Amino acid sequence: MKEIADKIAPYIHQTPVLTSDSLNGLFGCHVFFKCENFQKTGSFKIRGASHAILSLSPEQRSKGVVTHSSGNFAQALAKAASLLGIEAYIVMPDNAPMVKVDAVHDFGATIIRCKPTIKAREEAAKKLEAETGATFVHPSNQLTVIQGQGTSAYELLEEYPEIKVIFVPVGGGGLIGGTVLAAKRKNEQILVFGGEPKAADDAYRSLQSGKIESNITTDTIADGLRTQLGEYNFPIILNHVEEIYTVSEVEIVAAMKLIWERLKIVIEPSSAAAVAALWQQKSNFNGQNVGIILSGGNVDLEKLPF
Amino acid sequence: MKEIADKIAPYIHQTPVLTSDSLNGLFGCHVFFKCENFQKTGSFKIRGASHAILSLSPEQRSKGVVTHSSGNFAQALAKAASLLGIEAYIVMPDNAPMVKVDAVHDFGATIIRCKPTIKAREEAAKKLEAETGATFVHPSNQLTVIQGQGTSAYELLEEYPEIKVIFVPVGGGGLIGGTVLAAKRKNEQILVFGGEPKAADDAYRSLQSGKIESNITTDTIADGLRTQLGEYNFPIILNHVEEIYTVSEVEIVAAMKLIWERLKIVIEPSSAAAVAALWQQKSNFNGQNVGIILSGGNVDLEKLPF
Numbered sequence: 001m002k003e004i005a006d007k008i009a010p011y012i013h014q015t016p017v018l019t020s021d022s023l024n025g026l027f028g029c030h031v032f033f034k035c036e037n038f039q040k041t042g043s044f045k046i047r048g049a050s051h052a053i054l055s056l057s058p059e060q061r062s063k064g065v066v067t068h069s070s071g072n073f074a075q076a077l078a079k080a081a082s083l084l085g086i087e088a089y090i091v092m093p094d095n096a097p098m099v100k101v102d103a104v105h106d107f108g109a110t111i112i113r114c115k116p117t118i119k120a121r122e123e124a125a126k127k128l129e130a131e132t133g134a135t136f137v138h139p140s141n142q143l144t145v146i147q148g149q150g151t152s153a154y155e156l157l158e159e160y161p162e163i164k165v166i167f168v169p170v171g172g173g174g175l176i177g178g179t180v181l182a183a184k185r186k187n188e189q190i191l192v193f194g195g196e197p198k199a200a201d202d203a204y205r206s207l208q209s210g211k212i213e214s215n216i217t218t219d220t221i222a223d224g225l226r227t228q229l230g231e232y233n234f235p236i237i238l239n240h241v242e243e244i245y246t247v248s249e250v251e252i253v254a255a256m257k258l259i260w261e262r263l264k265i266v267i268e269p270s271s272a273a274a275v276a277a278l279w280q281q282k283s284n285f286n287g288q289n290v291g292i293i294l295s296g297g298n299v300d301l302e303k304l305p306f
Numbered sequence: 307m308k309e310i311a312d313k314i315a316p317y318i319h320q321t322p323v324l325t326s327d328s329l330n331g332l333f334g335c336h337v338f339f340k341c342e343n344f345q346k347t348g349s350f351k352i353r354g355a356s357h358a359i360l361s362l363s364p365e366q367r368s369k370g371v372v373t374h375s376s377g378n379f380a381q382a383l384a385k386a387a388s389l390l391g392i393e394a395y396i397v398m399p400d401n402a403p404m405v406k407v408d409a410v411h412d413f414g415a416t417i418i419r420c421k422p423t424i425k426a427r428e429e430a431a432k433k434l435e436a437e438t439g440a441t442f443v444h445p446s447n448q449l450t451v452i453q454g455q456g457t458s459a460y461e462l463l464e465e466y467p468e469i470k471v472i473f474v475p476v477g478g479g480g481l482i483g484g485t486v487l488a489a490k491r492k493n494e495q496i497l498v499f500g501g502e503p504k505a506a507d508d509a510y511r512s513l514q515s516g517k518i519e520s521n522i523t524t525d526t527i528a529d530g531l532r533t534q535l536g537e538y539n540f541p542i543i544l545n546h547v548e549e550i551y552t553v554s555e556v557e558i559v560a561a562m563k564l565i566w567e568r569l570k571i572v573i574e575p576s577s578a579a580a581v582a583a584l585w586q587q588k589s590n591f592n593g594q595n596v597g598i599i600l601s602g603g604n605v606d607l608e609k610l611p612f
Binding site: 016018035037038042257260261263264265266267297301302304306 | 322324341343344348563566567569570571572573603607608610612
């Protein structure tokens with residue numbers, strides 16, 4: 001993991017880790033908050049995006065990259081491509097927030113709009129691959145992306161080797177997959193737990209059933225966690241993640257507010273799912289050193305839940 | 307100033323300094339944000355409070371300290387007194403937010419409620435001084451407090467000696483007074499500017515007239531800046547501060563939102579007044595290295611202006 005971290009280092013921020021006496025008191029353990037909300041483009045996703053691009057051959061790079069995303073990965077891939085001087089083609093659904101479309105545009109990417117369905121997004125991306133020769137990069141279900149996302153936990157554990165438990169939000173599985181790879185490589189004894197919205201609990205059910213389950217609803221404020229696991233990250237998660245805890249919308253909002261009030265930082269609801277999971281389960285982690293990956297800080301201030 | 311910074315160091319956080327490429331682009335200069343919103347009790351005020359207590363004789367300390375405040379200084383003095391193991395008596399008006407009253411209580415201070423007028427607050431404090439022998443500590447108009455507040459700028463300039471301009475919000479004058487003392491001691495060439503709400507522009511007018519002016523209205527969202535200068539900090543400000551810029555409520559809210567969105571941190575409206583002042587005047591600071599003291603992050607998330 002050191003090699004990957006070194007490789008992407010010029011293109012990302014080494015994010016700070018915050019602690020709070022008052023939150024330690026509340027949770028009954030020592031919590032180390034890894035602030036990916038301060039990361040370039042406001043989320044951890046540029047770690048995987050830049051690693052994916054750096055893993056391409058010069059020939060591939062010359063033809064650019066393509067993805068479909070309405071959210072943080074669109075910005076991350078556009079920014080990483082811009083930093084690395086290659087073309088990025090981003091398929092964005094018609095209902096993507098204008099602020100995110102504008103950000104992707106500002107990074108110099110070519111944007112292709114489509115209907116807001118998975119089918120339309122995938123078809124548009126396929127068409128672009130065929131037309132341009134660009135390489136498709138998946139937001140979460142691709143080994144180079146998963147490895148890149150793991151560098152956040154790698155940095156955290158290098159700085160605080162006393163951490164023996166890590167909480168991560170679970171969406172498409174890229175972050176938790178990478179985190180568990182980094183953690184187990186550092187020390188087999190480190191336990192990784194996921195926090196997932198009850199309203200989009202595909203990963204929780206996938207660990208129960210042993211196969212990839214889909215979300216029945218995605219009606220959660222944690223907009224980054226509405227996606228589902230994929231065939232590359234699922235086996236990693238199934239074999240190495242300790243447990244996934246589901247949290248209610250009320251718990252997510254309360255955890256988000258708690259972090260804003262006590263740490264004085266802006267985190268998005270997806271990040272709060274991991275905090276909510278520790279809060280809910282705190283009696284099981286009494287006195288331990290616990291890391292939490294605060295995955296991002298992209299939130300619409302005009303539409304806050306409090 | 308080093309001596310004072312060393313003296314209070316065990317009781318405060320050395321706060322981090324954040325920077326942002328995108329904000330540098332927007333402002334056309336290199337901005338260094340000194341994050342007192344991450345300070346203990348959520349604002350810079352514990353710097354002055356702890357220095358004031360540390361400047362007392364053992365005899366004085368044994369009898370405790372008293373102040374009147376509805377806001378950040380109440381919490382700061384209560385916390386500093388608790389850390390230093392002495393009594394604190396805090397006069398708080400009936401209309402002080404319950405959350406702040408609770409915080410002061412949690413730090414172990416004795417709270418005395420009074421009517422929400424300056425007269426009632428001063429009388430209650432006087433009475434307590436007489437009854438308990440406790441020493442009165444003023445939130446902003448007292449040399450030991452002013453000196454303590456200056457340690458934020460001292461830390462900033464030690465870390466980034468290339469800074470030649472500092473922006474600070476102006477309320478009671480303690481922070482800008484201390485900042486200019488620290489700046490000029492470091493280097494006479496460093497220029498200090500204030501940002502003040504148009505709706506509470508006593509300091510702006512005081513610099514014009516050469517005498518301490520009162521606020522005619524205090525109808526500003528920047529609740530920490532509704533107070534006025536005093537006889538100890540005014541001469542320092544009059545002689546050494548370069549200029550005070552007044553900013554509208556719209557400018558304050560826009561600057562607050564900008565910092566939340568780009569730096570992903572929570573600052574209170576008072577801090578945003580300094581950011582708004584630089585934003586308004588940016589054409590005068592093109593290409594320069596500019597420090598801004600983000601004074602605090604205590605904001606009611608249920609009552610946001612956006």
